[in-house]
Amino acid sequence: MINKGSHLILYSHNQNVRGDERSVIYNFKKGTLCFIPNSLNDLLEEFSSRPVAAVRAELEGEDCETFDEYVSYLRENQLAFYTDEPHAFPRMDKAYFVPEHISNCVLEFNLEADYTNFSWQLDETLCKNLEIRVPGDHNILIKLDVFLTGLSTSTLRSIAIYLEDYKGLEISALKQLYQNYPKIDKIIILGYQGKVPNIESEDISFFAEEPSSVYSRPFPLDKYLVNRKFFLLSSNHHPYFFKRIEIDHIGNVKNCLLHQESFGNIFEQPLGEIIEKKEFRKWWDISNDNIEDFKDNELRYALFPQNPLILSHKGTYQLEAF
Amino acid sequence: MIEKQQIKPDQHVSIFEEEFLKKIPVFYRYMILTDTASIGEMYADTRFSQSAKHFSREYIQYTPVNPYSNILIEEKTDDQ
Numbered sequence: 001m002i003n004k005g006s007h008l009i010l011y012s013h014n015q016n017v018r019g020d021e022r023s024v025i026y027n028f029k030k031g032t033l034c035f036i037p038n039s040l041n042d043l044l045e046e047f048s049s050r051p052v053a054a055v056r057a058e059l060e061g062e063d064c065e066t067f068d069e070y071v072s073y074l075r076e077n078q079l080a081f082y083t084d085e086p087h088a089f090p091r092m093d094k095a096y097f098v099p100e101h102i103s104n105c106v107l108e109f110n111l112e113a114d115y116t117n118f119s120w121q122l123d124e125t126l127c128k129n130l131e132i133r134v135p136g137d138h139n140i141l142i143k144l145d146v147f148l149t150g151l152s153t154s155t156l157r158s159i160a161i162y163l164e165d166y167k168g169l170e171i172s173a174l175k176q177l178y179q180n181y182p183k184i185d186k187i188i189i190l191g192y193q194g195k196v197p198n199i200e201s202e203d204i205s206f207f208a209e210e211p212s213s214v215y216s217r218p219f220p221l222d223k224y225l226v227n228r229k230f231f232l233l234s235s236n237h238h239p240y241f242f243k244r245i246e247i248d249h250i251g252n253v254k255n256c257l258l259h260q261e262s263f264g265n266i267f268e269q270p271l272g273e274i275i276e277k278k279e280f281r282k283w284w285d286i287s288n289d290n291i292e293d294f295k296d297n298e299l300r301y302a303l304f305p306q307n308p309l310i311l312s313h314k315g316t317y318q319l320e321a322f
Numbered sequence: 323m324i325e326k327q328q329i330k331p332d333q334h335v336s337i338f339e340e341e342f343l344k345k346i347p348v349f350y351r352y353m354i355l356t357d358t359a360s361i362g363e364m365y366a367d368t369r370f371s372q373s374a375k376h377f378s379r380e381y382i383q384y385t386p387v388n389p390y391s392n393i394l395i396e397e398k399t400d401d402q
Contacts, residue, residue: 106391123375131390153374158383160390182369185385188395207395219392230388246391258392306392 005082006051008071012092014079015231016044019298025079026301028228033299034077040070048086096232100126100155102275103243106257109134110249111143113267119150121271125245130159133215135249136166136191141173148181158185164211165192171199178202190214218258218322224302234288234301241283245275255283256306258322283309286317293319 010016013029016036023041025034046055052071059067074080083089102125109132122130130151134140140163151159161184163169169189178184185203192206207214225239233239246254252262253274264274274280286309288300295316297303307319335355336343343351359366365382373381 104390126375129386129390131393153372155373155375156371157381158385162393182371182383185383209395214393214395217392217394219389219394223394225388227387233388240392256392304389304392 005084006053007083007086008047008052008074008080009083009086009089010044010074010080011078012089013228015092016041017298017301019300020296022298024298026226026231027079028226028231031226033224033226033302034079035298036073039066040073043067043070044080047080048091052082092228094232094235096236098128098243100128100243101272102127102245104129104131105244106131106246107133108247108249108257109144109147110251111135111137111140113249113251115147116150118266118271119147119154121266122151122156123154124272125275126155128155128157130156132159132161133211134161134163135211136164136169138166138168140166141177144177145180148177148183151183152181154183156183159183160185161187162211162214163187163189165189165194171197171204174204175199175202178204215257218306219304221303221305223304224299225304226302231301234303236285236287238283238286239288239304240306241286243284245271253280255280255308258306259308261308291317291319 010025011029013027015026015028017024017026018038018041021038023036023038025036027034043055056064056067102122105122105125105127107130132144132147134144137143144161148159159181163174174187174189178187179202187202187204189204189206190209190211192208196206219240230239233242237243241255244255246257247266248254248257248262251265251267253264253266253271254262263277263280266274288294288297288303288305291300291309292312292314294300294303294305305319307322309317310320312318333354334352336351336353338346338350358364369383370380371383372379
């Protein structure tokens with residue numbers, strides 16, 4: 001470890017965030033969180049502009065001991081480093097930009113519906129990720145095949161398929177589907193009660209839990225997403241609603257399928273027209289900094305909430321129940 | 323201190339015949355076998371699709387770092 005240098009600064013893959021009671025350092029390289037007292041967080045802010053020795057010189061008695069403990073903590077955990085040229089290591093740029101109009105789409109697949117026009121419209125949005133929730137039916141793989149063919153030259157980077165188990169489901173047909181469409185990232189079979197087959201080459205997994213229970217559960221608030229991309233997204237926009245469309249089985253477009261409110265129907269209106277609506281985009285730029293329930297939480301940039309929001313009289317937002 | 327990686331003799335492979343090896347520099351005897359899949363730059367495990375808008379027939383499929391939606395399944399039905 002290099003102990004020479006006038007300034008002590010955080011590595012660029014570490015980001016400190018202050019909370020009401022404590023602070024945390026997000027480590028994007030390891031995907032971990034390192035909790036620190038608020039006093040150390042204040043010190044880190046001072047270190048960014050002043051030499052370590054100058055900050056220490058202002059302290060006396062026990063404060064000096066605490067200061068040394070803090071510094072050795074940062075060094076031992078490889079969170080910060082010494083340098084004589086702090087300006088050569090600027091803090092991470094917090095801007096977030098993605099070129100697509102829609103990043104994520106969730107679709108409740110309907111056997112009776114024709115998605116030809118929708119496939120084309122989804123491609124126009126430059127959508128990146130698609131999740132398809134498919135009901136169990138003996139004809140489903142044929143229908144899915146037609147739909148995926150329509151998406152085979154789209155801008156989609158990855159497709160996740162959640163399929164309800166049904167009588168006569170053939171594993172070989174699933175493997176074939178996975179091999180035929182390289183955009184497929186994973187296939188997950190829900191409500192599967194049989195013996196789980198051993199599949200190595202394809203990402204196909206089986207779960208006993210029923211689809212209705214899986215789909216209706218919000219993402220837990222005690223699970224944290226720690227990576228640079230998510231941090232930048234959630235510090236600028238709403239981590240869930242931003243550039244997302246979710247479409248139910250009759251074609252209604254929503255911010256989230258757990259919500260009641262719909263903003264149009266893909267079988268009645270062009271998708272581009274729906275996503276241009278101001279009402280549909282009303283929560284896109286509400287980051288967790290503006291939500292009363294999270295704004296003092298040091299982990300606010302790692303949370304993935306789906307709750308609808310309600311504007312309070314103070315001009316901030318509050319979470320609403322589903 | 324960084325430890326030197328120990329290479330076992332059975333890791334040394336040669337694609338050449340013994341007769342030919344006698345004629346070429348000795349270090350060809352010490353070539354090491356490495357799985358192609360272990361070298362990221364070779365895209366051995368990457369799946370390629372197409373994108374008309376990108377004029378690409380080698381459009382890489384990647385798993386997003388963040389979840390697709392609210393779904394989080396933690397327990398598998400198998401014994402693993």
